[in-house]
Amino acid sequence: MPRKVVASTYITLDGYIDEPGRWSFPFWSDESAQFKAQELFASDALLLGRITYEGFAAAWPTMEGTGEFGQKVNEIPKHVASRTLKSAAWNATIIEGDVAAEVRRFKQEDGGDLLIGGSGQLVDFLTWHDLIDEYRLMVYPLVLGDGTKRLFTTVRNRSFSLIETMSLPKGVVVLTYQLMPAARETLG
Numbered sequence: 001m002p003r004k005v006v007a008s009t010y011i012t013l014d015g016y017i018d019e020p021g022r023w024s025f026p027f028w029s030d031e032s033a034q035f036k037a038q039e040l041f042a043s044d045a046l047l048l049g050r051i052t053y054e055g056f057a058a059a060w061p062t063m064e065g066t067g068e069f070g071q072k073v074n075e076i077p078k079h080v081a082s083r084t085l086k087s088a089a090w091n092a093t094i095i096e097g098d099v100a101a102e103v104r105r106f107k108q109e110d111g112g113d114l115l116i117g118g119s120g121q122l123v124d125f126l127t128w129h130d131l132i133d134e135y136r137l138m139v140y141p142l143v144l145g146d147g148t149k150r151l152f153t154t155v156r157n158r159s160f161s162l163i164e165t166m167s168l169p170k171g172v173v174v175l176t177y178q179l180m181p182a183a184r185e186t187l188g
Contacts, residue, residue, distance in 0.1 A: 003107050004133040005047065007116040007123045008039055011137050011151060017120050018149040020140075027140050029169040037069050039136070043076065044112035047103065047126075048092075049119035050082035056117070057090040079106070079114075081122050100129040107131070120149050127155045127179065134176055135160065141171035 010020035048056065060066075060073050078092035081099045088094050095102045103126060106114055116123055116132070126132050137151075160177035167173050 001110060003044075003109060003111050003114050005103065005107060005114045005116065005126065005131055006039070006043070006134045006136060007119075007126070007132050008036075008136040009116075009118055009120070009123065009138070009151060010140060012140050012142055012144050014143045014145060015150050016144045016148075017118065017151050018144070020118070023142060023144065024140055027142075027170040027172050029172075031168045032138070032172060033069075035138075035166070035168065035174060039113075039115060040069060040072055040076075042113050043115035045106070045114050046076055046078045047106075047114050047116045047119070047122065048078055048080050049122040050080060050085055051121075052118040053078065053080045053082070053085075053088070053092065057088075057092070061090060081119075081125075099125065100131060103129075103131050120151055120153075124152050124154050127152065127158070130179065132179065134163070134178060137175045137177070138168075139173045139175060 009017050010024050011017050012023070056073075060070065063070055066073070075091060078088075078090065079095050079102075080088050080092050081095045085094050099122075103114075116126070123132065123135075159180040161180055162175060163178055164176040165173065166176075
């Protein structure tokens with residue numbers, strides 16, 4: 001069975017995805033952890049942009065007390081989209097050349113989901129190429145007002161279908177969407 005590409009990200013009410021570690025922890029719950037664990041264990045590879053990869057690779061291998069979740073994060077293969085990285089560690093390979101073509105190839109393989117954690121530029125790029133099957137937005141009940149990264153920066157005039165909602169304690173809501181077929185817009 002072909003694999004799905006699932007983009008999962010933390011997002012504020014005002015649309016920012018920048019550095020969730022600095023604002024998401026007060027809203028974390030056991031139910032949030034369970035959701036993220038189910039998502040991870042349904043996946044057999046991670047797709048990451050360079051910035052997210054570098055942050056994860058600096059933190060996860062030495063993080064203590066993460067149990068089976070941390071073991072899975074450290075062991076799962078990672079595919080990193082980057083034009084600047086020359087080498088990668090932490091069970092990672094760099095996607096060289098045409099990222100969209102490589103993700104299309106990954107999708108044709110049998111296996112679990114290909115999970116994108118964060119990686120806003122990669123999500124934006126793969127959305128442009130209609131390569132994401134599900135968008136899972138963990139919407140946090142706060143307004144940053146000064147974040148620097150939004151989820152979409154080049155994609156315009158696209159519609160999504162809401163396929164699932166889940167309320168978590170502390171006001172977090174998970175909204176799961178699929179991209180609706182649409183005429184391609186031009187980047188600009």
